[in-house]
Amino acid sequence: MAIPERAAPTAGTDPGLKDQAIELLRALTGRDDAVFHPGQFEAIEALVAQGRRALVVQRTGWGKSAVYFIASLLLRARGRGPTLIVSPLLALMRDQVAAAARAGVRAASISSANATEWGEILERLDHDDVDVLLISPERLNNARFREERLPQLVERMGLLVIDEAHCISDWGHDFRPDYRRIRDLIGRLPQSVPVLATTATANQRVVHDVEEQLGVGLASDGREPVLTLRGPLARDSLRLGVLRLPSNTVRLAWLLEHLNDFQGSGIIYALTISAAEDTAHALSEAGYTVEAYTGRTDPADRERLELELKENRVKALVATSALGMGFDKPDLGFVVHLGAPSSPVAYYQQVGRAGRATERADVLLLPGTEDREIWEYFATASMPTEAKATAVLGELGASERPLSVGALEARVDIKRSPLNMLLRVLAVDGAVEQVQGGWQSTGRPWSYDAERYARIHQARIVEQNAMLDYENKSTCRMEMLVEQLDDPQAAPCGRCDNCAGAWYATQISREASDSATTALKRVGVEIDPRAQWPVGMQRLGVPLKGNIPPEERASAGRAVARLTDLGWGNRLREVFHTDAQGLPMDQEVDKGLGRACVEVLAQWSHDGWGGTGRPEGIISMPSVARPRLVRSLAAGLASAGHLPYLGELGLAPDHPGGGGGNGAYQLAAVWEKFVVTPQLREAMEDLAGAPVLLIDDLVDSRWSLTVAARELRLAGLGPVLPFVLASRG
Known part of the structure; x- marks a missing residue:
């Protein structure tokens, strides 16, 4: 489709532009004395009066959104079309739509969270009733959107904004491949459409990469190069610190005792979902008003939790990186990390949530011994x-x-x-x-x-080492962070623990230590049964499709803990450790782990075994890697529960074996692998229709347990309840 050219903004200055921009700024902020920060009006002028492509690299809280909202209104007043903002997260879109409304900007977003509103929004666009439209970069990958809506937007667009523009770059900390489509989008724009990219986390390599993406077509058209406006990135309000503690238990104990030392409400970041959920549970039981916020949190609950934090109705959200770019609470009082992110850039991004509109906010890192493993x-x-x-x-x-x-x-x-x-x-x-x-x-x-991928991998190793330097070196922590972002104005802050001494308590009471130990000793994780076979199994020679018949399914099971758990996770990772040759270590279950298993079964019994009735026997899986571990677990539980150990399933002779990556291949690898041996069938004769425990060491995809349970159900047993030491989930 041919796109008609429009008149470009007049290059140079517009005498009344600054007065108009100041008036809009004061409407946006609600303050009659508001003035622009250094660089803000320069960016607005470049977009509105000169039609430039600009990259703005400024610290969080500087006011990058004010630049594109004000530029949008000024361009609209000059007859230009709506602004398209490519924004990475739903939380950011919600905040931006709300902020736009305060400034009198008619904003809307198209995302997975508001699919029912798309028709109304598209109709508003058709009637020119939208000043700003926000979309995710993934929307650019939607064929229908690209083919049906994007050409119309390109034809009418007054301004293109790429928020969190470091995601464009291979060097950026967040690998979002759809951001790379933006180069193609920029290449399709008429010369008259200005482009703005904004970020607070870009070192010089990222700046060069983003400039290259923004600059597509400029040289060949004889236009001015990308204008980069870069300000100091140090945050005067943040007081940084690192407290190294020997274990997860001690870290949790410190938090249990000292969370109220932090003023206001804040965010506690964890590296894994399990760690976030475990920490939130322990803090809640200790009387703190905290909740977990992770990738498993329902979208509706995420919005509720964000609002509770903004309104100070919780002391903290214990979050993974799911709560990151875009969350805006100007008075956020603190950020604590249980475990370090893999790069100073990612760390700066997360701690930048704090202290945007306060004189002081505290930022504390509690590194973990498992951090490197999680990074990898x-x-x-x-x-x-x-x-x-x-x-x-x-x-x-x-x-x-x-x-x-x-x-x-x-x-x-x-x-x-x-x-x-x-x-x-x-x-x-x-x-x-x-x-x-x-x-x-x-x-x-x-x-x-x-x-390219080797370059990305090497860059990540460099970033990981820089994060370790941040933890361990005695130089100013803020200076180290902004140096990683190639800020030429990096200087000692005078506030961090390396500059001014430790500002945080280091002692931990016996009571807090005991509470943390009790919390992390908690055992028992539910294993949900598989209810449906993967699509297309016939192609892999497996005659299965659709739902698994209820009479052939496993029942809900239990694991002692997840390998990623803060408490038993460490001990279980030792159990499943491999030797120097990569071979599994096989040993009998020790007394401590055995007691934990009995505790899980006691709780399961108290809960009524999920309605199946008490198991009447125990069967074990035929483990190739850890036979001693599985057999000792089955025999030990049989003895403790006064249940007969019926033996183990057999392995089908000449079964090809092999592993599998996804669900379909994992199922194919274990299909027809397990058999009910004559000895086991004889031992099961008196238990027709009765529930049994099925014992294994480790569960990941659940297909081995699903197939084994099906064989046992078909052989006449009743409910099959899986029990394993560890879950990878």
């Missing part, structure tokens, strides 16, 4: 490999119709989350596209950019 897991989980990309392209290229993600799982051995990420990367590269019914190949040539 998340770093490798998001990076596509050449073999997996080639496999996906091969299957899509060979298919005569689009394939859903579920159908692809039966064809390529990749788990759901990495598969979705890989498809988005390939879509951004133009190799695949999402259409009605799923994904299909575009047929365009594609090659794996090994150099």
Whole structure:
């Protein structure tokens, strides 16, 4: 579609522009004495009067949103179309829509959270009743949006804004492949449309990368290069500190005793969902008004929790990075980290939530011994490999119709989350596209950019080492942070613990220590049963589809704990440790772990065994890696519960074995693997229809337990209740 050119803003200055901008600023802030921070009006002038492309790198709280809201209104007053803001998170969109309304800006957002409102919003756009439209970068990957709505927006757009623009860059801390589509969007814009990118977390490498993305087409058109406005990133209100404590128990004890030392309400960040939930539970039991906020939190609950924190109705939210960019509470009093993020850039981003409109806010890091292990897991989980990309392209290229993600799982051995990420990367590269019914190949040539991914991996290692330097060195902590962002004005802050001494308490009372120990000794995690077979199992030679019949399902089970738990997680990771050759360590269950198992069973019994009735026997899984561990666990529980140990399932002879990445391949790897041996069948004769415990060491996908339970149900047993030492979930 041909896009008509519009008159570009007149280059140079507009005599009345600053007065108009000041008036809008005061409406936005509600203050008659409000004036611009250094750089704010310069950015507005560049966009409105000069039609420039600009990158603004300024600390959190500086007022980047004021720049694009005021520029939007000024452009609208000059007859320009609506502003399109690409914004990364729902929380940020909600805050921005609310802030826009205060300034008299008619704003709307299109996201997964308000799908029922899309029709009304699109109708408002058609009637020119929207000044600002916010979308996520993933919306640019939606084929219908790109083909039906985006061309109209491009034709009418008055300003394009890319918020949290560090996500454009490979060097940015958040791997969002759909941000890379923005370069294509910029390339489609008429020359007259100004572009603004904003971020508070960009070092010089990221700045260069974003400038390159923003600058597409400028040189060939003879236009001025990207204008970068960069201010000092140090935050005068933040008082930083690091307190190294020897264990998770001691860290939790410190928090139990000293959370009220922090003024106001704040955020406690944890690296994993389990750690966030465990910490929130322990603090709640100690009388604190706290709640967990993680990737497992329902979207409606997230909005409620954000509001409770903003209104100071909770002391803290214990959160993963799910509560990050975009959450805006100007008077947030503190940020505590239980475990360090993997880079100073990510850390600066999170601590920047605090002290935006207060004279002082406290920021304390409590590093964990497991931090490096967690960093490595998340770093490798998001990076596509050449073999997996080639496999996906091969299957899509060979298919005569689009394939859903579920159908692809039966064809390529990749788990759901990495598969979705890989498809988005390939879509951004133009190799695949999402259409009605799923994904299909575009047929365009594609090659794996090994150099690029090696560069990203190496950058992450450098960032991890810099984070360790932040924890361990004795120089000013704020200076170290902003130096990582290449701030030329980095200088000692005079407030952090390295500059002025420890400002936080270090003692821990016996009572707090005992409370933490009790909290982390808590055992028992429910294992939800599988209720449905994966899509497309016939392609893998497994004749299953649809729902698992209730009479063939496992019942809800129990694990002692998750491997990621703050308490028993450490002990269980030792149990499942491998030796120097990568081979599993196999040993009998020790007394301490045995007591924990008995405690879980006692609680399970108290809860009524989920309505199945008390188990009347115990059967174990045939473990290849840890047979001593599983058999000793089964025998020990049989003795403690005065139950007969019936023996273990057998392994089918000549079964090919093998592992699997996603659910379909994991199921295929264990299908027909387990058999009810004659000896076990004989031992089960008196238990027809009775419930039994099925014992294993570790549960991940749950397909081994699902298949084994099905064999036992088909052999005449009643409910099969899985019990394992550890869950990976």
